[in-house]
Amino acid sequence: MNTPQPYSPRFAWHSGLLIVTTIVGWWFAGFAPKPDGGRDQPVLQATRTSNRSARPRLESGTPAEVRQKVKTVMAAGSQRDRMLAVMGLVESMDVEELAQWIKAGWFETAAGPEAVLFNKLAALKWARADPEGQLEWSLSNNIVPTGAVRLWATRDPESLVEFLDKHPTNQENAILTILAESDPELVLNRLIEKPSDTSVVSNFFTGSMYQLFANVARLDPELLDEYLNKLPKSNRGIGESISIQTKLNQSFSEEIARLQAQPDGWSRFYDALSTPYLQTDFLREFPSCLTTFSKEWMQKLAAQPSLYIRENNAQQWLEADLESLNFTREQVGDIQKSSLQILASDDPAAAIASLNRLHLSVAERAEMLTELTSYLAKDRNAMTRLKAAIDSPDDLELVNQAIDEKPESWESKSSRWTQQPESWLEAVAENSGSNFSFLLDNLKYWDSTHLAQLSSQFEALPEEEKLKVAEKFSDVWKYGNSDPAFLSTCTAYRLERGQDISPDDPEMQKISSDVSFQVKTWGQVDPIAASRWADDLPECQAKTTARKDLARIWMTYDPDAANQWINSLPSEARAEVRAALAGN
C-alpha cells in the first residue's frame, strides 16, 4: 500500500474532502447566544479603545432559509434518505442558486458524505451551464474542481486551453493533467508552447506533472515518444521517465535490452525508477527477468536494492535464486536484507517465515535478525508483531538484545522534550549545533503555560549553564523563527552579564548587534512587547540604540502608538530618541 499512486483511492477520498475542509460550517456563525466565559481581559493593551458593549455576530452568515433547507436534508432519516434528499435539493435549485451555495460554503457540515455529494452535484450542474464562471471562481479559491474540468475537457478542450491563456493560474498543471485524460496531443502542444516551470513550483505540482505524462502515456504511448524531443527541457526528463515506465510495463525484457544498448541507459533507467510517481506492475517481473541484464548492470543493481525492491515484489526477491546469478554472497545478503525490511514493515510474520527459509549461516542469520530489529525498532506495533512471529527463544533474546542496544532515536527524545522544558534546556546547553532546528521546532508545540515554565526554569539555571543556553539559542534563533519572548530573555541576560565588558570588545559588539537585530525584528510585529523589553534592558549604549531603532520602525506604520511610547520615556531617553528621529 505504500506504492506511490497519486490517483489512488486514498487520494480520491482526500480530494473529495478538499472542498469540504476548505469551506467549513459557516452556518455555525453568529446565531447562538454569546457564552459568558470569554477571555475579556487582553494581555496586551490596545492602543485605541472602543465601546465593546454591543458585540455584533458575523451578520452575513448563512441566511435562515438556507439553514432550514440543510436542516431538512440532514433530518431526512438514514444516510440513504439524506443522500436522496441532497439530490432532491440540488434538483430544486437553479444554477445561480447552486453557485451561490458553493461560493458561500452553505452545505458544509463536518465533512460528511452528504456535503461531498451536494458539492459535487452542484458543481457539475454549475459547470454544465457556466464552465468558465465556475472554474474562475474555483481557481481563485485554490480549488481544482476535477469533475467540472473533466466535463469541459471532454466537451470543448480547445476552449479550456483558451481559458488558461486568459486566466493564468498556478493550477495549470493540475488542469492539464485532467485534460491529458482525453486530449493528450493538445496538452503536449501546450507544454511546448508554454513550458511548465518545474524548477519553481512545489513538489505537489511537479508530482502532478508525472501524473500528466502518465495520462498521456496511458492513452497514446507512441505520441509521448514522438513529442519527447520537442518538449521543453524542464518537462522532458519527467516525460521520459514515464515513457520508460510504460514500456517496462508493456515488455520488461525488451525495454531493458533497449536501455542497455544506450550509453546513458543506466542513468535513464535509474531516473525512471527514482520518480515520486511509479507504475509498479513491472516490478513484479523484475526478479524473474534477471538474466536479461548484462554483467555490468547486475553489479549496478546489486549496489542499489532500494531502487527496485518494493512491497509488491519483496517476497519474490527473497524467493529468487540469486546465488546462481552473478551476485557475490555479500550482494545477495544486501538484497535479501532490504527485501526482509520492506516485507517486515507491512507483515513481520511473513518476514520471519522468509528468513527461516533462507540458507544462512548462524552468524549471518543473527546479523540479519539484528538489523531487521533495528530497522523496525521505532515502530512499537511492528515490534510487537515481530516478536509474536518468533518461535525460537534464542531469536527472541537476540531481538530483545538488539532493542536494548539501539540508541535512543531523535524521535523519542523529541517527544519527551516537547513536554518537559527542563530537558529541553539541557538539550540546548549540550547541543553541538546539529539538529538544533529540531529543538527550535519543539517550541512551536508548546502553549503559553509551557513557554512560561521554560522562562522560569531558565531563570533557575546555574549562571554558567544559563549563559551557555542563552548564547547557543541566540546564535541560531534567527534561522528557527521561534518564540521571540524566550529569545528576548536570553539576549537580555547576555547583555546583563556583559555589563563590565568594554563597548569596543568584539563580544560586546556581538551582543549589541543581537540586541539591535532583535528589537528591529520584534518591532515590526509586536512593538509593544519589544518596547517593554527595550525599557527593561540595563542602562547602556545598546539600550539607547535599541530604543532609537524601535522608534524608527514603529513610526513607519503606527506613529500614534509610537509617539505614545516615546512620550512615556524618561526625559533624557525621550530627547535622544526624538533627536534620532529628526536625523541628528
Place this chain on the structure above:
Amino acid sequence: MNLEIPAPSSETVETLLNSSPELLYEKIALWLMDANVRQIAEFFDQYQHVEPKNHDVMGLVLTRWTELDPKGALASTSDNWHDSILRSWAANDPDAAFAAIDRTSSSETSSFLFGIYPNHSDWLMRHLNEFPAEQRQSILLNMGLLSHSDQPEELFEFIESNGGGFPAVAFRDWVMKDPWTAFSRILADGKRKGARGGGVGEEDNFSIFVDTLASKDPELLQKFAEQAPSGEFKLKLEQARFDNLLKTDPAAAEREAMETTAPRIARQQLGAVGMSLLENEPERALAIVSRLLEVDPWALQQGKPLSAAWGKETDSSYRLMETLLYENPGETMAAFAQSGTLKLLNPNLPSVPQTWANSEPAAMGDWIDHQSDPAVIEPLSNVLSRSLLTAGDFEGAATRANYGQRSVLPIVLFEWSGQDMEAAMQWLDSSGMSASQIEWMKQNYIKKP
C-alpha cells in the same frame, strides 16, 4: 420545506458501465440508493479496471458499500481500496470500525484515524488515551490540521493543552462561531503558528482571523482593527479593512490612501489603490506612484520582495512601480527623478532602462534630452548607447555616449572603426570635442586597418 425525492434509478450495472463519463457521477449517485450489496460489488469489480476512471465515482460507490456492508467491502476488494473503506467506515460508525481494525497495523490505524479526524473529534477526544503514548502527539497534530467541531473552543483547548501545537482548523471554526472570544484568545496568545513546516497547517492565528473575517463579514474588520494592539495583527486587520473599502467605495479608499503619511501604511494602501487603477486609468496610477514616492522615497527598496520564491507575496506598491516602470518608463522614471530616487533603479530593477532602450530608443533619447541632472543623464545615456550599438546604429550610439566621465564612447568608437573607420573619424572630427581629446581618442580607440 418539502423536498422532491427523485424517482428511483432505472440503470443497471451494464448501462452504467456504458454511460458517458460526464454523466456517470449523477447516475451512480441515484442508482446506489437502491442497489443491493451484490450489485454494488459487481459494478465496483468491473469499474475498477476502467481507465481513466472517475475517482469521485469510486469514492461514492465505496461510501455506500461501506455503509451497507463494511466487512463485505473489505473482503471483496484488494488492499489498495482498504484505506478508503476504513476511512468511510470510521466516518459512519467509529465504535464498530475501531473494534474491527487491527490496532497493531499502522496502516489500518492511520486509515481509521483519517476517517475520524474530520468527522468525529469528540470521539477522538474521549478515546485518545486508548492509542499508544508515542502516537498521541502525531494524532493531536493531525487533529489540529483536519478536525472540526461545533464546540471549536473546546477542541482548540484540548489539542493545545495536550501538546498538539496550534490547531489551525479548530481556530478557524472558532472565529466563525464567535469572533469576539477568538479575538480575545489572540490577544492572550500573541502570534501562533501551525506546528508543521510549510504548506498546510502553517497558517498563523492572525491570518486565519483576518482572512476569515474578510471573506465572511468584512464590516467587522474595522471594529477589530480599532481594538487590536499596535503591531502585525493590527496591520493585517487594517489592510484587510482597507482592501474591503477599496472594493466597496474606491473613491473613499483613494482619499484615505492619499492622506496617509506613515510610510509602511502608505505603501500598503497606495499600492492597492494604484494596482486597482492600473488597467483602466494608468495616468491616475502614475499619480499614485508620485504620491507614494513623496511619502516614502525609498519605497522601491522597501517594498522589494526579499525572495522571489514561488508563492511569496509581493508588496503591491512594488508591483505597481515595477509594472509602470516597464509600461510607461518615461513618466514613471520622471516621478522617480523628481523625488531624487532614480538611483534606486539600478540596484533594484536594473533591466528597466535596458528594456526601454531596446524597445523605444527614440523616446528614451528624447526623455534624456529633457533631463538636467547629470547623475540621471550619464547612466541612462550609456544604457541607450550600448543598446544602439548592439542594433548597429553607430552614429546614434556615439552621440549618446558622448557624455560624462564614465562614458562608453571608447567602446563605441572601437567597434565603429572596426566596421567603418572613415565614418568614425568623421564623426569624431565633428563631435565638438577639443582637438587634443579628438587626437587622444583617435590614438587609443580607433582600430587601425
